[in-house]
Amino acid sequence: RGADAVIPVRRGGQPWKKPAAGADARNETLRAMKRLGRTIWKKWSGYHRRSLVETKMHCFKLLGERVASRTFDRQITELKLRAAVLNRFSQIGTPTTIRVA
Template sequence: MDAETLEIRTIEVTPNAAGDASTLPDLLAQVPADERITRVGGDGAYDTSKCRAAIAARGADAVIPMRRGGQPWTTDAPGVDARNETLRAMKRLGRTIWKEWSGYHRRSLIETKMRCFKLLGERVASRSFDRQITELKVRAAVLNCFSQIATPHTIRVA
């Protein structure tokens, strides 16, 4: 989701057994390579080497808090240095100040938008998995249209 426009940019539908972190590389791959991604945010579940590597490959900053009791990574892989720097900042500033400083709370806007997505229906009507995916993508498109219609445009009048 684009945090500026609150537009749903990508969607990945998975079975219940799949975790959120395992889908992040696929979500990032859905954004065209010529479009710049500046920041990727998520909760502590996304604090994995696979997610960090996918974010680093797109040249984006990861705004992901460490899990409680997180330790520095010693491997030499993409995104490790940024993660270890985040860990040092969280230890130095504290978790609450780090969240303010990093813009982590921007996620609350996205969580609110996901609540709106769920208001369009908690369940899917389709029975086959392929049709469920289509149904959810249609819901996302409808919600994007609602967002464009309802977004105020402020113009300064002199």
Template sequence: MHEQIPIDEPIASLTGDGAYDTKTVNEACHKRGIMPIIPPRKRAQIRKGAAFSARNDSIAACRRFGRDTWKEWSGYHRRSLVEAKMNCF
């Protein structure tokens, strides 16, 4: 990710599917100040460290309110709308 987009280019958020729920992606997002909007894997465990605070919040919200509610609150559903539109092209 950091090699594809110039370091001086601001990025507010990164939306990706569960395949992006990795240590490397979370650390890269933290380093650049990017809010990751990535659904945690089904059996995701809490991780220590500042790089995982958004991920840990997502895990807690999914456990407490359900994945569908988390997806709605986080704006994750916009990802599928974008994918559907891109498929039209």
């Protein structure tokens, strides 16, 4: 469907031989990571944003795998409430920093 797999290669990863499925994409990722460095590659490829979204979706699903409401308007309200709860939890867990000196 035209999607590109953006999966970081493990540290010390070696290139795969050609007949392996997905070898070309993995080897290209490995070359880019060696050329740019791991941190820059993550920003360049957008991997860091995908990781943040996956983490937030995991948190969202912890509040319930399914939508309990039957009507569409109530489903929207239920999902907005879940998002509000997550935002509040994030706000509570964010430290307040104060500059000293």
